Amino acid sequence: MPLLTVDDLSVTFTQRGERDVHAVDGVSFTVDEGQVVGLVGESGCGKSVTSLALMGLLPSRGVRVGGAAHLRLNGGSGAGTPDDTIPDQEQQGSVDLLAADARRMRDLRGSQIAMVFQDPLSSLNPVVPLGLQVTEILTRHQGLRGEAARTKAAELLERVGIPDPRRRLREYPHQQSGGIRQRALIAMAVACRPRLMIADEPTTALDVTIQAQILELLKDLVHNEGTALLMITHDLGVVAGLCDGINVLYAGRVVEAGPRSALFAAPTHPYSVGLLHSIPRLDAPRGEPLTPIRGSINDNIAWNDGCAFAPRCDRYTEACLEGPPELRHRSGEHLHRCVHPVGEGHQEGPASGAGPAATSTMEGSG
């Protein structure tokens, strides 16, 4: 049984007098112990909302969360330490993160699941010394206090590669560089050896050389501690180097999923293909033209009317508008949600010019 099984997760934002927004619309995936799973997509595809839903961090009002997300608790073959705060009846079982109450979630957050946010400056408390923010978790979950907590905190900072950890503990977040702040956040996330770590764009705010350091650190942690990592990012390059399994999200649904080698070797959904063709690659010969995806996510149609990507898709035909396409098996664990997947019979190139809604809503987006 996988460590985390997300089954048909949906998040709907409701507001009186407004149309409901289906930010996440039936997303399912699993994360195994010691595995890195990537959620990839552009802004607005629902990847961050997925992570917030799993962490129970969405506001309670105006949000409807559906589906289930079972996290297997201690008792498996994992390296997790037994935790006294977990009730006995759950020691062998699993917990549904979406159904757990607030008190239960507070116990789980930090000890079983942890999160690393995108912007390290705004996710650290600016008026509290770094040390106190790290020891807080140790105090809450492991009951460590005083010198013992400080020693442990210094060890943690050292483990994530922060030089001179004792001094840093007394300093404030603004005194640190971006890389150090992100390392501190990771230290806080791994403090209680969680079984699942969710990283939401952990390197987007950082320079590339620092990004390389942080990715290396995450790789080490996964490798050495057996922590599973759910990596949320827009950067296909990061995914290619780090993730075992990849889920490509578009407009709140998984449009393609599979192991990274299969997915990068032969992507089949036109959106994944389009993404790969629109990134300038460092190793591509100079002058190789980019093939952008036309339009923007504003052109999307609702999934119920057909494929949401159809208005931007070069392979669109009338068949794409006959109800929502199903997520189908391509081969092995490689799944895709497309009527005319790339590399399967259907002729290449634009089938019937622009997409359905394109002409009316694409004004000016070229």
Next chain:
Amino acid sequence: MSQLMSADTGTNEAAAGGSSLLEVHDLKVHFPIRSGILVDRTIGHVRAVDGVSLTVERGSTYGLVGESGCGKTTLGRAVLRLVDITDGQVWFDGTDLAHLGSEQMRRQRRNLQMVFQDPLGSLNPRQNIQSILTEGLQVHGLSTDRQDTRRRIVQALDDVGMSGRALSRYPHEFSGGQRQRIGIARALVLEPELIICDEPVSALDVSIQAQVLNLLEELQRERGLTYLVIAHDLAVVRHVSDTVGVMYLGSLVEEADSDTLYAQPRHPYTRALMSAVPVPDPTVEDSRERILLHGDLPSPSNPPAGCRFHTRCPWSQPQRCAEERPELRTIAPGHRVACHFAEEIAEGTLQRN
């Protein structure tokens, strides 16, 4: 402005004859660090740009790449005189911009336009698109005839792939990619010779990035524009540029044409930067050599002595690197490197520490 305005701001023999449009000579921009409550004392300087020389050929694209804090943005702004130049010269088409009076400089800006990073932040939310595009024309006295003005701005919008219907709308009504197109149209409407693009795509989603990059290339082909592209993303810079300059802590460490830089990076920092850029291909990612740099960028207010990079350089040698600042020297035609041991590292006679 440390030097007096020289009398002959007219022509320069070096710049007038050749095909270069922009020549920057030993440009320095130092920001004072002030302290004190009653008496304002300068207690030091942030050496944002510390002696950069580069040449941008007419009709080509020069890409400046570097991490945050390396001074690339300040350099771009200094060319436009949006920050005060401490020392050095900026020859644009035979005129030294660094020593122009402010009114003359204002007139010159018609020929040098800028596209900013944040498309929302650089467009006034209370101006509609027509007003945004007309403003530049009015400022430069080009908006005499209403018909002509309208024709020009509709043409500029059309060039960036937007319709005239956008004119009466406001920036918030557009998506990020469209806003960036408006930013480009605003630069284009004055028909400048040089456009400085400061991180033109870093705020955009990847699928939109490609649209904007292609647009910039298309405009260059059609109009023979010259670009100075400033970005942190080496893959983007390499894609658009003919020549790439790599900056570290206020100075150029390597300059070469785009293909050479990728095939034969000679400066250790360029190599590290290149190995850190993720490539969306698992086989490449798993097999390539990685050079991880340790630590962070040192403070530009107190840069290390000797080679600026020696504190993080995996090849740094104890004596020379810490004491002697390497000159940017030519090691092959069109390839300049600021490293004492560039040849030794390339030949493999000097190994990583």
